[in-house]
Amino acid sequence: MRVSARNLLKNTLDLPPSLRTQAYATAANTSAAQPCTVPPWRPSNVLDDWVARDVRPISLRQLTFFGRTLTEPRLLESANYVRLELPTRIAHRLRNMQTLPYTALTNEHISHVYELYYGAFERFRKVSEVRNLDDNDRYCAVLKQTLNEHLSVIPRLAMGVLEIQDTIGPDQSDLLMKTLLRSRISRRVIAEQHLALTETFHSPWHFPNAKKPATLTPEDDFVGEILLKCNAKEIIEKCAATATQLASKAYGSEVAIPKIVLQGHLDTTFPYIPSHIEYIIGELLRNSIQAVIEQKGSSEPPPIEVLICEAAQHVIIRISDQGGGIERDVLPYLWSFAKGPRRYRRLENLATVPRLKATMQELEPGAASHSDKVKHGSSLSSLSSRPPELRLGMGLPMSKIYAKYWAGSLELHSLEGYGCDAFLQISRLGNKNEVLTTRASMDAV
Structure with missing residues (x-):
């Protein structure tokens, strides 16, 4: 919407008081000959009520225990947990965005994300209590629709934070990006888990006395979206095959691809x-393969070593390559979405990716996973249509957010001129609550 300075002032009537001063300042510097784009605003009373609610974090173990014995009352309880939790979590993120300078919110990408969030908030908060299976089916349809609508959030948000750095600074841009992405993961986890439980409940084999066919073994290992015995060796082999295929497509079949050598506790499993x-x-494997190929050229590349270490509380996976290490000008900004010397190239590349789910499946055309059986656009897949050489600069920082979400960690050590060691630590027991950013912790930063 293109408006004059007069209309801009008129639009501030619906702003929270704390933002009106910024809006007036913006309007004072805006002439009729220089219109600007302004996101629509609404009264904040309803949002205030939801922001005042506490977020209720969950762990993989809680989700597993809850979903193992699935009855109709439990399914309805799950629906009502999600029904209240989603608008609460979205409300906190809307309030974060409302505290940005008004000029940052006029950015077309940030405004797009804000509108998607506000639309989802309005839709979710108006859902009445789920009392029966028909109510649940209708609610699941709303969840699926919203999950698919929000596939444009990651690329638009990434472009937005790159463009508003001059307004709020790169550090606050990074904080905004990480906060919104972590919250996005949390919302999609609880939504997708409920959708998967609903699908399980509607399957005739899930009842205790039902005869399960022999071909049903994979589903027995899942509770909703959670794989009870996630095998580290199998996951690494699957990812290695995908990354190898991607590298071969990007560099040509005549280029030698480094082998992935697995060592350590190869029988390690975890939820x-x-x-x-x-x-x-x-x-991590894709980055290592690319680095080794580009470092060694056409010569025989050294292998990439993956070590699996199983401890009482944690599983640690180390990935070591001899790809020459990370460039000095890039290393300080390794975990940043907004900073670094390749900022403008990222912006250009992101403009070519309108929808992004952030999954490994996006890297492999036609790939499928367990979560694909729920037709709602899994939180973790449209890089499948992306050229394999198109680099967005989001892989490592996004990976760190995923690792820290379940109270894990991801560290990378670069040996200049030699290679890199990446250390991924995750909980072996699944008893750690999701790590969320609340409104209060944002204010404390």
Whole structure:
């Protein structure tokens, strides 16, 4: 919407008081000959009520125990948890965005994300209590629609934070990006888990006395979206195959691809959401393969070593390559979405990716995963249509967000002129709550 300075002042009537001063300043510097784009605003009373609610974090273990014995009352309880939790979490993020300088909110990408969030908030908060299975089916349809609508959030948000740095600074841009992405993961986890539980409930084999066919073994290992015995070796091999295929497509079949050598505790299993761990491992292996190929050229490349270490509380996966290490000008900005010397190239590349789910499956055309059986656009897949050489500069920082979400960690050590060691640590027991950013913790930063 293109408006004059007079209309801009008129639009501030619906702004929270704390933002009106900024809006007036913007209007004072805006002439009729220089219109600007202004996101629509609404009264904040309803949003205030939801922001005042506390977020209720969950763990993989809680989700597993809850979904193992699935009855109709439990399914309805799950629906009502999600029904209240989603608008609460969205409300906190809307309030974060409202505290940005008004000029930042007029950015077309940030405004687009804000509008998607506000539309979802309005839709979710108006859903009445889920009392029966018909209510649940209608609610699931709303969830699926919203999940698919929000596939444009990641690229638009990334472009927005790159463009508003001059307004709010790169550090605050990074904080905004990480906060919104972590919250996005949390919302999609609880929404996709409920959708998967609903699908399980409607399957005739899930009842205790039902005879399960022999071909149903994979589903027995899942509770919703959670794989109870996620095998580290199998995950790494799957990701290695995808990354190798991608590298061969990018560099040509005549280029030698480094081998992936697995060592350590190869029988290690742990409860996890496969799409999360696949994304992290896939990005790390893809980066290592690309670095080794570009470092060694046409010569025989050294292998990439992957070590799996199983401890009492954690599983640690180390990925070591001999790809020459990370350039000095890039290394300080390794985990940043907004900073670094390749900022403008990222912006150009992101403009070619309108929808992004952030999954390993996006890297492999036609790939499928367990979560694909729920037809709602899994949180973790449209890079499948992306040229393999198109680099967005988001893989490592996004991987770190995924790792830290379940109270894990991701560190990378670069040996200049030699290679890199990446260390991924995850909880072996699945008993750690999701790491969320609340409104209060944002204010404290």
